[in-house]
Amino acid sequence: MTDTIQSATLADRAGELVDLARKAGADRADAVIVRSRSTGVSVRLGKVEGTESSESDDFSLRVFVGNRVASVSANPGFDLKALAERAVAMAKVSPEDPFATLADEAMLARDIPDLDLFDGTTVSAEELTEAALEAEAAALAVKGVSNSGGASAGAGMGGLVLVTSHGFSGSYMASRFSRSVSAIAGEGTGMERDYDYDSTLYFADLRGSAEIGRLAGERAVKRLNPQRLDTQANVTVVFDPRVARGFVGHIAGAINGASVARKTSFLRDRMGEQVLKSGLSITDDPLIRRGSSSRPFDGEGVKGEKLTMIEDGVLKHWFLSTSTARELGLVTNGRGVRGGNQVSPASTNLALEPGDVSPEDLIRSVGKGVYVTELIGHGVDMLTGEYSRGASGFLIENGELTVPVSEITIASNLKEMFLRVTPANDIDRSFGVAAPTLAIEGMTLAGR
Structure with missing residues (x-):
């Protein structure tokens, strides 16, 4: 994967677009160009199901005429002057928006840091296919795994150029590499599914395909023969880090x-x-x-x-x-x-931010409760905080994870959950939302 954002050229074009908007009657304007490139491969049961490659350059111009604002978008090859004139004409007939404007000039970034977000490693479609096949094979090799839900691998990059009429011009780009696999264990109505994945900015930081596949398979097998629980109140629920990230969201x-x-x-x-x-x-x-x-x-x-x-x-x-x-x-x-x-x-x-106790000690301190590895549904009301989600995971007995459980619902209110959460120390900061294992007291569990 090579650096194809051509930021200097794109910045010149964005700057020209802003200048044309000013000449057409805009008081203020900014232009954004987003360039993305990606390649992905998906496989299932040893065969390639799809190979996708995409490239896009998206141009957006935002103009302000007094308190009126309008935005237009276009693909490469458009007439800059015509686009600028159309945007200004739209703004003149738009309703006033007293809050829309450019950022205050004093707030603009002047020294743009290099955050080391781009890895120029080139990964071919063939290499992506090999990685996906290896992950799937590792999952299928786990005893008890009966089928594959598919595996995938991808590589891509995205870049942004921003130019404003009050003197800002900047660009940056970031790469992205990923691998994932879904494994199915058991037969018939007793089948269970689980997954593993990884996504990183640098190719060398990506976890190995075999490890990802093995963990997906082991997780699926552990979920076999789940029990249902009786409805009960005042339950301590422990969120696996994958689930905890959603809670932080x-x-x-x-x-x-x-x-x-x-x-x-x-x-x-x-x-x-x-x-x-x-x-x-x-x-x-x-x-x-x-x-x-x-x-x-x-x-x-x-x-x-x-x-x-x-x-x-x-x-x-x-x-x-x-x-x-x-x-x-x-x-x-x-x-x-x-x-x-x-x-x-x-x-x-x-x-x-994490606490100072290990996840094992946190679970041990719970004594009896439920360890949740998957949540189902969208039962969260952000207006009131009411929270009700389908869940599956494992029973916690005497401070240890024991049998798998499913077909339960956990409920509370986020206002109360926020005040009853205890974090472990196992945070993984490689994701955009990071959270350790979390224990939340006082939840209601609905079961059979």
């Missing part, structure tokens, strides 16, 4: 400034208050070298910094872009993300 959603502005977050009135168990913190850092979700500047050219979003359990910040911050009477903290023609706030490298 709910926290991120609740402290997103856009949700607060829309009044769709159950934490919208809780700034400065304790929302998480004392001693716990949530951090967000866009500047981690080789971080999965790192970026030297956000979608508006603002350089972010590490923030402790929740410190010692107390809510300190919302995720903010410029327009969302203005709506809330605040200042952006560099969390704006371009999505099509829109800029919305989002997290970067988000982490629920």
